[in-house]
Amino acid sequence: MSTKTFHGSCYCKAITFEAEIDFTAGTHKCNCRSCWKRRWWSVKAAPEQFRVLTGADAFDASGRFCATCGVLTFRHAPVADWNPKAYVSVSVASLDDVTPEELLAAPTTFYDGLHDNWWNPPAETRHL
Secondary structure, X not given: OOOEEEEXXXXXXXXXXXXXXOHHHOEEEEOOHHHHHHOOEEEEEOHHHEEEEEOOOOEOOOXXXXXXXXXXXXXXXXXXXXXXXXXXXXXXHHEOOOOHHHHHHOOEEEEEHHHOEOOOOOXXXXXX
């Protein structure tokens, strides 16, 4: 386990955060319509290792996107039937200080959400 503190933000910097992330634990990509439309590539952070620094009041009415620039920087994933441990799903694109080398070295798990086959990778992943 190799945890490092990363800083992130939305495009306009109204929302900023920091998170202790272990890229060696892997990143995640899904082919469902929502992830595909947003080009969502995420990495997990434990809730206690994630902090909003500025802009807690800068979210839109849904509480997900920056009300100014529209960027989705992270999502909280609570405990659910499919998720035994709560986490924060952080968009790797919102991380301001991650290096290309860190991203290239991180393993990636793919999910076939498009076919409701979440526990298996899709047949094709090169476009994700």
